[in-house]
Amino acid sequence: MITLDDVRSAAAVIAPHVVRTPLLPFGPGWLKPENLQPIGAFKLRGALNALARLENRSNGVVAYSSGNHAQAVAFAAHLHGVPAAIVMPDNTPTVKIEATKALGAEVFIVGITERVERAEALVAERGAALIPPFDHPDVIAGQGTIGLEILEDLPDVEAVIVPMSGGGLISGVATAVKALRPDVRVIGAEPALAADIAASLKAGSLIRWDPVERAQTVADALRDEPSALTWSHISKLVDDVITVTEDEILAAVAHLARRARLIAEPSGAVAVAAQAKFGGAGVGVVSGGNVDPALLARLLVA
Amino acid sequence: MITLDDVRSAAAVIAPHVVRTPLLPFGPGWLKPENLQPIGAFKLRGALNALARLENRSNGVVAYSSGNHAQAVAFAAHLHGVPAAIVMPDNTPTVKIEATKALGAEVFIVGITERVERAEALVAERGAALIPPFDHPDVIAGQGTIGLEILEDLPDVEAVIVPMSGGGLISGVATAVKALRPDVRVIGAEPALAADIAASLKAGSLIRWDPVERAQTVADALRDEPSALTWSHISKLVDDVITVTEDEILAAVAHLARRARLIAEPSGAVAVAAQAKFGGAGVGVVSGGNVDPALLARLLVA
Numbered sequence: 001m002i003t004l005d006d007v008r009s010a011a012a013v014i015a016p017h018v019v020r021t022p023l024l025p026f027g028p029g030w031l032k033p034e035n036l037q038p039i040g041a042f043k044l045r046g047a048l049n050a051l052a053r054l055e056n057r058s059n060g061v062v063a064y065s066s067g068n069h070a071q072a073v074a075f076a077a078h079l080h081g082v083p084a085a086i087v088m089p090d091n092t093p094t095v096k097i098e099a100t101k102a103l104g105a106e107v108f109i110v111g112i113t114e115r116v117e118r119a120e121a122l123v124a125e126r127g128a129a130l131i132p133p134f135d136h137p138d139v140i141a142g143q144g145t146i147g148l149e150i151l152e153d154l155p156d157v158e159a160v161i162v163p164m165s166g167g168g169l170i171s172g173v174a175t176a177v178k179a180l181r182p183d184v185r186v187i188g189a190e191p192a193l194a195a196d197i198a199a200s201l202k203a204g205s206l207i208r209w210d211p212v213e214r215a216q217t218v219a220d221a222l223r224d225e226p227s228a229l230t231w232s233h234i235s236k237l238v239d240d241v242i243t244v245t246e247d248e249i250l251a252a253v254a255h256l257a258r259r260a261r262l263i264a265e266p267s268g269a270v271a272v273a274a275q276a277k278f279g280g281a282g283v284g285v286v287s288g289g290n291v292d293p294a295l296l297a298r299l300l301v302a
Numbered sequence: 303m304i305t306l307d308d309v310r311s312a313a314a315v316i317a318p319h320v321v322r323t324p325l326l327p328f329g330p331g332w333l334k335p336e337n338l339q340p341i342g343a344f345k346l347r348g349a350l351n352a353l354a355r356l357e358n359r360s361n362g363v364v365a366y367s368s369g370n371h372a373q374a375v376a377f378a379a380h381l382h383g384v385p386a387a388i389v390m391p392d393n394t395p396t397v398k399i400e401a402t403k404a405l406g407a408e409v410f411i412v413g414i415t416e417r418v419e420r421a422e423a424l425v426a427e428r429g430a431a432l433i434p435p436f437d438h439p440d441v442i443a444g445q446g447t448i449g450l451e452i453l454e455d456l457p458d459v460e461a462v463i464v465p466m467s468g469g470g471l472i473s474g475v476a477t478a479v480k481a482l483r484p485d486v487r488v489i490g491a492e493p494a495l496a497a498d499i500a501a502s503l504k505a506g507s508l509i510r511w512d513p514v515e516r517a518q519t520v521a522d523a524l525r526d527e528p529s530a531l532t533w534s535h536i537s538k539l540v541d542d543v544i545t546v547t548e549d550e551i552l553a554a555v556a557h558l559a560r561r562a563r564l565i566a567e568p569s570g571a572v573a574v575a576a577q578a579k580f581g582g583a584g585v586g587v588v589s590g591g592n593v594d595p596a597l598l599a600r601l602l603v604a
Contacts, residue, residue: 019324025340033338035563038327257598261337261591263563289563296559297599 001233002137002177007144007172010035010049010245014142017048017079023153026260029275030157032150035268035289039071039099041221042143042287043133046168047072048079049142050131057082059127060198064088064115066221067096068203068288074103085128087119093220093292094239112223113211134168135227144172151180159185159282163270164197164241165222167230169287173238187282188234188241189274190218191249196225197234198241206231218246221288242274249273254299256286265291303535304439306481309446314353316444316481319350319381328562330382331455331577331584332459335562337568337570337591341373341401343523344445344589345435348470349374351383351444355399359384361429366390366417368399368523369588371435376405387430389421395522395594414525415513436470437529446474451484452585461487461584463544465572466499467524469532471589476539489584490536490543491576493519493551498527499536500543508533520548523569523590544576556601558588567593 019037023030034042047069051061060083063073070086077084084105088097089112101107110118123130132139146169150160160177162170174186190198194214200207206226214223226234244252250271255276258264264272268288275284313533321339325332336344349371353363362385365375372388379386386407391414403409412420434441448471452462462479464472476488481511492500496516502509508528516525528536546554554571557578558564566574570590577586 022321022324022338024321024338036324036326036335040563219576257565258595261342261565263559263565293560293602297602300595300599300602 002141002175003173004176006137006141007176010073010141011145011148013052014045014048014145018045020149023150023283024260028280029263030154031260031272032283032285033262034077034146035262035286039068039075041068041072041268041287042146042169042285043068043072044075045145046139046142047076047131048137050138051076051080053138054129058130060084060120061131062119062128063131063133064119065133066099066223067092068221068290070096070100070105071103074100074105078104080116081156084285085122085123087115089115091215091220095292096290099290112215133224134166135229140168140172140230140233142172143169143178146285147173147176151177154283156163157184158280159187159278160273161187161189161275161278161282161284163222163267163285163287164188164190165194167197167226167234170238171233172232174233178237185239186237186272187278188238189271190241190243191219191222191270192243192245193217194219194222195243197224198243201235201241208298219249219267219270221265222270242277244270244273244277250299251295252276253291254302257296257300262286263289263291263296265289304443304446304474306478308439308443308548309450309478312443313447313450315354316347316350316447320347325452325585326562330582331586332456333562333564333574334448334585335564336448337564337588338372338565341370341377342591343370343374343570344471344587345370345374346377347447348441348444349378349433350436352440353378353382355440356431357425359431362386362407363433364421364424364430364431365435366421369394370523370592372402372407373405374411375433376402376407380406387424389417389424391417391518396451398592401592408531414517435526436468437531440472441521442474442532442535444474445471446478447490448587449475449478453479456585459585460488460582461489461580463491463573463577463580463584463586463595464491465493465524465569465587465589466490468526469499469528469536472540473532473535476535480539487541488539489576489580490540491573492543492545493521493524493572494547495519496521496524497545500545502533503537503540503543517584521551521569521572523567524572544579546572546575546579552601554578555593555598556604559598564588565591565593565598567591
């Protein structure tokens with residue numbers, strides 16, 4: 001498992017390249033708007049930390065991702081002058097594919113179940129380094145910097161509410177928060193349609209859901225499942241899970257636009273939907289903002 | 303004229319109640335997203351400073367405003383437990399009227415040319431204190447805190463680009479910036495349809511445009527004109543003005559939504575439209591985000 005020192009070290013490495021996002025008052029709680037990062041999502045933190053720590057990156061980097069990690073690796077690689085090859089599933093929103101290409105990465109589109117295999121093949125062919133979306137200590141430590149910042153700004157916070165999928169974000173955040181303030185509650189948020197972590201915590205062991213089933217949620221960045229590494233953090237550090245319906249997710253996107261002037265993608269609004277059900281004075285992490293403009297337009301006039 | 307000390311003193315007064323907005327990388331420059339303030343606009347800074355310094359506020363406060371100053375005064379009054387009466391012109395977007403009422407203020411709707419008169423009548427009837435939208439040293443000093451923050455975050459900034467109307471924002475920002483870094487360029491941004499300050503600076507003296515003419519711009523928060531007080535700051539401290547067309551303003555709203563995940567109202571995007579024409583590494587102040595959702599929806603799918 002990663003440590004508070006890993007997270008602090010990541011914070012020093014990534015500070016020059018990420019936005020130090022503020023906490024924004026929102027209802028009885030606050031928002032941590034990670035959609036304001038240059039690529040529109042928190043994923044930049046983990047990718048920057050992982051890439052900066054690679055010993056051999058001369059043959060480039062490879063990543064597989066439903067979108068935001070793709071842009072994060074593409075951005076980090078571009079920053080370090082390293083070629084990036086990104087494998088994306090064929091159900092990725094066009095806006096995320098285009099944004100990844102615009103950052104100078106080479107993009108490979110494959111079926112959703114084939115992406116790991118294809119990424120590993122590219123690594124073998126090119127001698128490149130794989131940067132996994134969540135299953136890596138450096139990625140987890142990078143995401144954990146969000147937890148450090150929340151406690152810096154609000155040492156007396158009651159709860160931190162974090163979306164879960166592969167579990168990299170909540171593993172990092174929970175490590176930082178629980179090391180510094182064990183009394184602060186760390187609450188995961190999941191779409192009910194992809195609530196495998198809620199089911200796993202209830203069962204006491206990691207339960208796998210069919211990827212095709214999980215792919216039904218509108219929260220397209222939350223269709224992954226934990227690895228052994230992230231599950232070991234989640235099972236020890238996460239206090240509770242709040243699951244949300246598809247309607248609650250879309251309502252949170254509209255609410256963020258109208259009341260916080262923030263554009264969130266459905267996945268990025270899942271913790272805010274959970275925050276509304278939590279009711280207390282918690283911080284909800286707005287994890288990403290790369291929404292399909294047509295979807296946002298429909299929600300604004302609904 | 304106000305001084306750097308006035309702005310520093312305002313910063314200390316308002317710090318507990320405003321968001322310390324970060325700079326967000328955007329093209330070759332940066333954004334200062336004041337649309338993320340609790341009321342969705344920078345106006346909160348000036349209103350909080352002015353209200354905090356009122357000696358007698360027991361009979362309440364009165365303000366006239368096309369919208370964002372209204373919400374700012376309503377918010378500040380609510381915070382201090384003081385009644386607020388707000389006079390708004392009848393062409394104010396509904397979203398701003400509703401938001402002002404939601405903050406607990408009493409709202410009076412009048413014709414655009416009658417608002418000062420009506421506000422003064424309310425002051426006389428109630429023995430309340432008027433908080434003007436820009437024509438007051440405490441309001442100007444509050445807005446100037448944006449300039450302090452920009453220089454704290456980016457001491458080597460090339461230019462600061464600020465929307466102009468009544469001139470309170472740019473007067474405060476220019477005071478702070480020029481006192482600390484006289485070499486940093488302070489550039490005003492105006493809709494071409496309400497470019498009376500550009501015309502005034504060219505002529506070397508304050509030129510008045512017909513309010514009905516100025517009311518044509520979609521930038522509904524930029525239909526005011528400077529006072530003698532703000533003009534004295536602008537004429538001494540502003541280096542240049544960039545004017546923008548209605549199409550450029552709306553394009554900037556769409557660009558901010560797609561590329562910065564920020565919701566800006568047209569007035570709030572005027573400095574960003576000017577920033578695109580400036581081309582260099584400047585900071586554009588996104589001054590407000592209280593847009594009509596239907597307008598934003600149309601721009602997103604255009």
